[in-house]
Amino acid sequence: MPAYDRRTIGELLADSDALARETLLDATPESAPAMVRSWNQLVASAAHLWSALSSPPDHMSGSDPMERLRVIGEAIARSVRAGHWPGHGPADDHVTEIAENLSRARQLIERHGHSSGPATADVHGQVMHTLYVTGHATAVALGAYVTELQHRLEVDTRRRQPIVERPTALEITEAQGMIARFGGFEQLAAAYMFGQPLPSRDPGLRAAATTTRLQAALAAWEIQAHRSLAARPDSADLVRVARVQALITSTTSIVTEAAATIGQIDRDLFRRLAPTLEANQVAWSRLAKRWGELTSSASRTDSLLVVAASEVRAAIAATATNQSRWATPEQLANRINLANTVKTLHLSIVASVDIAHVARDTAADHPGLTAPARIIGMRAQAEAEIAVEQGETRYEGVTWTTRRQIVANQLIPLPEPARRGLINLTNDVIATTNQAVATATQLDLSNITRTIRSGPELRRGRSVEARQIARPHDPGSRAPRR
Amino acid sequence: MPAAVVVTIAVDDVTDSLRWPIAEWRERPFRRFQLAATARSETSDQAKSTAIALIHVTNRDRLGFSHGLGPAKASFVSTGHGLSDLTVDICGLIGRPSEQKEIGWAMEQLDAEVVETVAGVARLLRRAAELAWAQADAIGPRSSHQLLALGIDSAADEALGLLPRRARLDGPTPVGDNPAELLASAEQLMRRICVLGAPSRLLGLRALVEQLVWEANTSAGI
Numbered sequence: 053m054p055a056y057d058r059r060t061i062g063e064l065l066a067d068s069d070a071l072a073r074e075t076l077l078d079a080t081p082e083s084a085p086a087m088v089r090s091w092n093q094l095v096a097s098a099a100h101l102w103s104a105l106s107s108p109p110d111h112m113s114g115s116d117p118m119e120r121l122r123v124i125g126e127a128i129a130r131s132v133r134a135g136h137w138p139g140h141g142p143a144d145d146h147v148t149e150i151a152e153n154l155s156r157a158r159q160l161i162e163r164h165g166h167s168s169g170p171a172t173a174d175v176h177g178q179v180m181h182t183l184y185v186t187g188h189a190t191a192v193a194l195g196a197y198v199t200e201l202q203h204r205l206e207v208d209t210r211r212r213q214p215i216v217e218r219p220t221a222l223e224i225t226e227a228q229g230m231i232a233r234f235g236g237f238e239q240l241a242a243a244y245m246f247g248q249p250l251p252s253r254d255p256g257l258r259a260a261a262t263t264t265r266l267q268a269a270l271a272a273w274e275i276q277a278h279r280s281l282a283a284r285p286d287s288a289d290l291v292r293v294a295r296v297q298a299l300i301t302s303t304t305s306i307v308t309e310a311a312a313t314i315g316q317i318d319r320d321l322f323r324r325l326a327p328t329l330e331a332n333q334v335a336w337s338r339l340a341k342r343w344g345e346l347t348s349s350a351s352r353t354d355s356l357l358v359v360a361a362s363e364v365r366a367a368i369a370a371t372a373t374n375q376s377r378w379a380t381p382e383q384l385a386n387r388i389n390l391a392n393t394v395k396t397l398h399l400s401i402v403a404s405v406d407i408a409h410v411a412r413d414t415a416a417d418h419p420g421l422t423a424p425a426r427i428i429g430m431r432a433q434a435e436a437e438i439a440v441e442q443g444e445t446r447y448e449g450v451t452w453t454t455r456r457q458i459v460a461n462q463l464i465p466l467p468e469p470a471r472r473g474l475i476n477l478t479n480d481v482i483a484t485t486n487q488a489v490a491t492a493t494q495l496d497l498s499n500i501t502r503t504i505r506s507g508p509e510l511r512r513g514r515s516v517e518a519r520q521i522a523r524p525h526d527p528g529s530r531a532p533r534r
Numbered sequence: 535m536p537a538a539v540v541v542t543i544a545v546d547d548v549t550d551s552l553r554w555p556i557a558e559w560r561e562r563p564f565r566r567f568q569l570a571a572t573a574r575s576e577t578s579d580q581a582k583s584t585a586i587a588l589i590h591v592t593n594r595d596r597l598g599f600s601h602g603l604g605p606a607k608a609s610f611v612s613t614g615h616g617l618s619d620l621t622v623d624i625c626g627l628i629g630r631p632s633e634q635k636e637i638g639w640a641m642e643q644l645d646a647e648v649v650e651t652v653a654g655v656a657r658l659l660r661r662a663a664e665l666a667w668a669q670a671d672a673i674g675p676r677s678s679h680q681l682l683a684l685g686i687d688s689a690a691d692e693a694l695g696l697l698p699r700r701a702r703l704d705g706p707t708p709v710g711d712n713p714a715e716l717l718a719s720a721e722q723l724m725r726r727i728c729v730l731g732a733p734s735r736l737l738g739l740r741a742l743v744e745q746l747v748w749e750a751n752t753s754a755g756i
Contacts, residue, residue, distance in 0.1 A: 295680070295683075295684060295687070302680060305675070330674075344667075349702075349703040358688055376678060378676075
């Protein structure tokens with residue numbers, strides 16, 4: 053029987069932070085899959101602890117930063133449960149221990165209250181920092197894992213090892229996708245830490261950042277998009293998600309251009325960024341059109357998603373338009389804090405990486421998706437023909453709908469080729485989003501941006517990481533940097 | 535006079551009429567209700583009007599009462615309590631608020647004509663949204679038409695949300711290729727059913743459509 057845990061809340065949090073650092077320093081390729089599997093347990097523990105404390109300051113309803121992170125953690129867990137990489141397997145001991153520490157801290161707060169413990173802002177900061185460092189550790193481990201797989205694949209191919217013994221390109225792609233998701237998570241956590249006032253011991257060094265309507269609307273949108281797609285998504289829900297994301301991307305381009313015109317960001321940088329944002333907008337729009345083809349007269353968009361989308365639209369209209377037209381750069385500069393709005397919008401693009409992955413998982417796996425037989429017949433056949441041309445033999449001679457289904461235009465489950473077309477379009481969305489995020493890292497998003505990386509540069513030495521991750525209470529370094 | 539009017543609520547599977555204040559209605563665990571009003575007045579027409587007006591005023595926001603079952607469709611029933619000479623039965627069966635997940639609960643008491651009109655509005659809005667998105671996509675990735683198109687989508691969803699699940703939306707595709715004109719047609723239809731005493735959601739939808747008509751006209755040609 054384990055000894056009774058006598059640690060205080062402060063000690064539990066300090067231990068968690070130390071463990072997170074340890075995890076980062078010891079991150080190895082082998083630990084990456086287990087860390088991904090344990091991730092949701094950690095985020096859930098952190099979220100429970102967070103909610104056991106009073107509300108964090110300066111956050112409007114619907115923009116709880118922990119809720120944003122929690123839905124991402126849940127989405128990753130759903131993906132793993134559905135059999136996507138890394139699939140089922142052992143959990144990571146370090147990450148699990150951190151989660152248990154946070155759960156224990158929550159129990160202490162629920163049992164004894166929080167009056168004698170550290171200040172709430174400090175606890176929020178520590179919890180977020182622990183998540184941030186652990187998320188970074190996972191991304192580092194994943195990067196090393198991908199590098200190792202790529203190396204093995206190269207060597208095995210050169211040595212003509214049997215194909216079954218080589219790593220698959222799919223596994224590498226999926227692990228790279230996971231790096232992007234953890235990268236997004238990190239940026240959101242870092243944005244919270246950097247946007248908050250310093251802990252109580254260092255008051256006044258930073259002004260409290262007030263949440264704007266746009267920030268609140270975008271945060272609420274991200275959470276609702278995850279929830280709607282996690283529940284019982286209809287094709288109409290996916291159309292709405294894609295359309296709103298396309299609008300957010302357009303707005304990001306308009307506002308960033310205004311900031312460049314006014315001279316608040318580098319014009320050359322905007323010239324590089326603009327095409328990536330346009331490509332991303334086009335990719336989301338194409339995906340919306342394809343999902344739109346699969347809707348029927350019975351399709352209904354989730355009412356909560358409609359509300360969240362309407363608020364995003366209203367916030368964008370109030371922020372960036374004049375009588376249904378985009379406002380000019382001068383008008384925008386007079387109306388809003390351009391630098392902050394650019395950051396807000398780019399963080400939303402960062403968060404959309406995960407939404408895109410969830411949309412892809414939905415297209416790939418969700419059993420409840422149906423569409424009218426006539427459009428399925430056309431789409432499935434077209435996708436099947438493309439696949440056959442690419443060497444896929446399973447689809448040859450297969451018919452996807454019956455005559456009766458066509459005559460009645462019956463709603464039938466999406467067959468594999470129709471899903472394949474949706475997955476390909478979503479992969480375009482993911483690729484263009486990653487490109488936009490990578491280009492935008494050169495924007496100064498509070499000096500805490502990271503690139504969606506996959507390659508040898510991720511293999512960093514212990515000493516480098518030790519220097520670069522700072523404690524949240526360290527006023528000299530302000531926030532973790534890389 | 536309002537003070538002389540008693541509002542009664544009858545549960546459809548209970549023989550006795552129950553007389554509760556409207557405020558308590560929401561707390562009762564019954565699934566379906568029949569709402570009635572009793573009024574005393576000099577003439578039967580005045581009594582009927584008074585009772586209907588009272589119920590509209592007290593319930594239109596909460597219950598989504600419709601003018602569609604106004605005086606013209608009212609029928610006389612007895613409360614059996616001798617409180618008045620006349621009682622006006624002004625609505626059909628409605629669902630409880632706890633069943634709000636079922637879309638369209640508030641409109642279930644509407645007659646077929648109103649439901650069909652809202653369905654027509656939904657069809658117009660859906661078509662207008664399709665056209666607006668096509669225009670936005672044709673203009674390019676930075677088109678401000680996306681805002682209008684997304685607004686029309688929301689209005690279409692709101693119209694669908696007002697309809698019972700079973701309502702049929704199949705029908706001919708509305709004629710026309712200009713979103714502004716389709717929106718104007720939808721607004722015309724809304725005017726027919728949005729009269730005094732209409733449910734607030736219906737009035738809200740009309741306001742939204744009016745706003746979109748303005749947006750479509752001011753953004754045309756951008």
